[in-house]
Amino acid sequence: MSTSTSSSVTFSGATRIYPGSDRPAVDALDLHIEAGEFLVLVGPSGCGKSTSLRMLAGLEEVDAGQILIGDRDVTHLRPKDRDIAMVFQNYALYPHMTVAENMGFALKIAGVDKATVRKQVEEAAAILDLADYLDRKPKALSGGQRQRVAMGRAIVRQPSVFCMDEPLSNLDAKLRVSTRTQIASLQRRLGTTTVYVTHDQVEAMTMGDRVAVLKDGLLQQVDTPLGLYEKPANAFVAGFIGSPAMNLGTFSVVDGHARIGDGLVPLPRSTVEAVGAAGQVQVGFRPEALLPASEGDPGSFAVQALVVEELGSDAFLYGDLVGDDLRADHVVVRLPPRGVPQKGETVWFTVEPGGLHAFDVETGAALPTH
Amino acid sequence: MADPTLAQDAGAHTRAATPRPRRTRSPLASVALHGTLGLAVLVALFPIVWVVLSSLKPGYAIQSSEITLFVEPSFDNYVHVLTETSFPRWFLNSAVVAAFTMVIGITMSASAGYAMSRFNFPGRRGLMWVFLVTQMFPVAILIVPIYTIMANLGLIDTKLSLIIAYCTVAVPFCAWMMRGYFDTIPKELDEAAALDGLGPFATFYRVVLPLARPGLAVTAFYTFLTAWGEVAYAIAFIQTDENLTLGAGLQQFVPRFNPQWDSLTAGAVLITVPAALVFFFAQKHLVAGLTAGGTKG
Amino acid sequence: MTLSSTPGPTPDHAQPAPSRGGRLRRSFDRHWYAWAMVLPTVVVLAVLIGFPLVQGIWQSFTDLNESNQRSEVCTKTLGGGETCKPNPDAAKFVGLDNYVDVVTGERGRFWLWFTNTVVWTFACVSFHYLLGLGLAVMLNRPMRGRGLYRVLLILPWAVPGFVAAFAWRFLFNENFGLFNSLLTTVGLDPVDWFSHRWTSLFTAITTNIWMGVPFMMVAILGGLQSINADLYEAAEMDGASAWQRFRHITLPGLRPISATVILLGTIWTFNMFPVIFFVTGGQPAGESEILVTGAFRAAFEGVRNYSLAATYGVLILSLLLVFAATYRRALRSQGEVW
């Protein structure tokens, strides 16, 4: 299959306000996606990720700002003139057409001759392992097959941009994992710019070249998966990315230390300076960033184990901070699988060097930690 | 859902209430159920049967002090109506008027229903109410002003005048119903079509309409029936035998004195048969079509 | 691939124009096809119903009738020219006189017709609904011959209205009708159906119920099939009896469709002209007339009184509007929205 000319995508102050609502669903989104890049839009439901994608596809009005595909301003172009293809969450296959007709429909509309359509459909079907099903109607296919037809319909067109709106959410867990890798590898093979929407941060982390995190219509951060993981721009991103989620809590700052439970964890000087007179800081550390310690070790704090999950390769301890009755949040700690503490035991931990994240209590913005 | 093509991709569709595996009914309950339904069928059929029986009697025996099921049964009345009156012409006219009303009515109500279902255009909510209000003003009072309008358009004594008038009667309800039906067809299909390069009209025509067949069947049936046996507009607008339709034509069998019961009963049976046939072919779709329309209506 | 090449030049409106004209233009660009799709219907309804309706509202405040609608009265003699003189009593504005006359019973019998209409509408719609519901529930069960029952029960719908009216009038005929003959056969006295207000209305109501049940039945049957069968199984697990399942699952599940068909049924029945007109003809002595038929006779017998007809039309429309608004509010309060 020949590779298509792939284009960059640029959102420039793109805003969408639904009629009857005061708050923008997408608020002045600025985002540049390189040609050939796989970008994932992720965020909790209602964050505007789907709306952003639909604005790009031309299915949603753009109330302010611009959207460019390559150098072309497509802000007010009709969907069909944007040279994009989309995979819908429920696939939106035409029930009255066969698989082949579904896949070739766009080409047929564009006036491509029948033989070429058939050829391209067959090529796509071969890639997606759908060759045996071309003459079936969608209702005669399994969920996974339908999903592949939807993919096939998109790739047959060889568009300059793929838009995918949670295309895996209707599959069972196991199929989701395998399809995830198939889509990612297919995208890499085709080299088509792809904007992929999901609410599942695992999907986002595993599939995207870069991941854009949205919340309440506002772009929080765009970075590579690892970049997001290691340098979250704010507490929201920090809490959203990673599984199990980062331990986050607000603690008072005492003499350059954060008081965490009974313990005092030293804070970097730059952090303390940034906290200033506020006296409180939001501190985060990932479950794998805690090291076992003994009582009395400097910078250590105590956790009383409530539940211990043993997964074989890892173990996770869920516990309460000792000495901080006010806090209800549990602390999650990843432990090596052997010799895990018992339920009810009190265990001491320190944060590994560089494993500490600090955020402004008010704004949630990341504070310097070096 | 009677139409399986819709059932799967719609996602939101509930599981059809197909016969569940149930305990078998007790014989008594079974008798009660069939008895009640049998009685209902009897009530539904017997006026029709009575007219059919009457149509087989000679004219003088139809309204008579002695009530009998059969009096010299024959098809003479049918032969008379079909060969010696203008009935065949009226029948043809009715067929033409009903067919065009059906086609135009479906087109109008489906496109209006689609617009109301899919596009959030200014005036949409008001339109739903307007459609309702048009059903509230009595037709009997509207006939004279509508006649004047038709006269100004030069449409008096044309079949077109009837077709237009019948559309005003049938389209509001049908548009309401079609809107409900379109609401059950996933919007993503339209969006997929838009991305595949179809404009709004082509999307409607090539993607949505083929999926709306049950709804269209109901609309077809409803518009057909509206036009087929209508009397009041036909009497007012049609001036010549050339264009007379069945409803109005049959009134000629009921002159001031001396009603032609023989011709009238035979005509009544003949007028009902095509409606019943149309209904028979549409009925498979009726339930599914009204479901969607009604649920969301 | 040629397909992925850039289509034509960018349209001129690509740059958002903040001006008011631009916004209107954008609104048009965005909605023109929606408007185009409703336009034929709206135009036809506006011309054939909207215009007469507005005209009717205006006319109901005048004394317009067939004889005073022209400003001149002309006498044409065949082959001998024409003489015209101004109409001495041309139509004029009379304010609310028509409404006062009608509502006080000065002209016509508004309150008699109104009560008849209410009884008629209520009886017809409730029986339509209850019988339709009962039959639909029965037909929704798996059983032998279900398809046949359904076809036969829907058949009355296919009978044109005036044919049905004629058939029933025939059956109720006092001297030659089947019903009285059956009553006599079983030793009862024949009934003078059309000699009393209520028996006369009864004949019309019976006819209309017969005509209208199939529509309701089909609509409700459709509604029943859209109720999730899981709910019944869950309820059975919870130990609900058949009646409780009907009460707590079937009825609430049918509420959306019921709301629609009852509203439409009420409007249609309220204005159902042919059944009363053909079956009872208003007998005895106009006592079984409903508003539409009464209004028709009052305004269209002899010299037509257009303003009176319009007055009745506006009154009927207002009554139905009040009903629809109240009904909608009641539904809203129960959480139904349409």
Place this chain on the structure above:
Amino acid sequence: MRRTHAAAVAGTAALALVLAACGSDSDDSSEQNEPDPQSLSAELTWWDTSDPENEAPAFEELIKRFNEEYPDVEVNYQSVPFGEAQNKFKTAASSGSGAPDILRAEVAWVPEFASLGYLYALDGTAALEGNFLETPLSSNEYDGSTYGVPQVTDTLGLMYNKELFQKAGLDPEAPPTTWDEVREASEALQQKAGVEGIYLNAAGYFMLPFLYGEGGDLLDVDAETITVNSEENVAGLTVAQQMVKDGTAAKPNASDSYGTMMTLFKEGKVGMIVNGPWEVANIAGDPKFGGFENLGIAAVPGGSEQAGAPVGGHNYVVWSGMDEAKADAALAFVEFMASPESQAYVAEELGLLPGNADAYDLLSDNEKVSAWQGALDAAQPRPWIPEGGLFFAPLDEMAVKVLVQGQDPKKALDEVAETFKAEVVPDYEAQ
């Protein structure tokens, strides 16, 4: 006598009327420019309201004959059911489009249509030159002009079953002449023949013989007074009600009482009815009745004052919206249809009574026509005013109230008078 209408003198024999009424004021101006029938060319539309099954063929035959004389005048014959024609014509005429050039109008419609400007006045035209019966002709007059030409006339008479009369020991050649005699005959029929004596149609028009019989009328047109609730009318109506109450007459139905009356009479289940010439062919043709020989026809029975029945019938009228270029053709057609020969033909075929007096000369040996001679003697014109079309709805209700529901005649008539005052003739004085 309260009647003051000009045509009141018409209570003389029909044939005498012929002589008295012959178009005295017909001037001969139109005769001079009478067009050549061959050269006349036009297309006319005629709405006929007669029975399309039984009566229409005769009229279509006349059109054929007309075309022999006027080959280029095309007449589009359209049968319009009587019950629809009035509204249909008015709707079309008031909108100025779609009305026929020529209409067969019931006598009461003409003044109403004329007052609305829907008709051409025919004064001074050839169409009015015929020798028309004065009473039918008078129904065409409005405001000093004449708007129509009589086609047929009719009235109500007593129709009876001769065979049943014989069975009951009554003389079939000496029918009852008063309501009291009807009562006696009815008793005989009930007792000896085992059938109902008489069936009274519970409708306003059919009550008129009872009112006229006591010397009553609906309105006094000259004095502009509503007289419908006069003592005479109450008395007349009481006679009718009494006949139903004491069983002399069969209890009428509220709905379709006319059809019931006809069916029972044709079946030989009732001995006498009051009805008009339009039913003669129908009754005579019914297999259960026994043919025309079995049908007796007489004048309506009289009350204490006189025997009186309303005049009915139909006229030819010309729509004022017709293109005047077609005037000659339209007049020629109406003239032809109203000619003695044409009317005599219709009478021969259908048994209807001509409106043209000269037609009776051609029908002297037609027993179906001559049978009505006595009844026509008793014919009285109705008040020919535009509001005439509004009389009968309240009167029909009144008839049902009195005959079917047994209400007090005085009260029922007072209600009619109120309705007349409120809705029909508000300018008239109540009595």
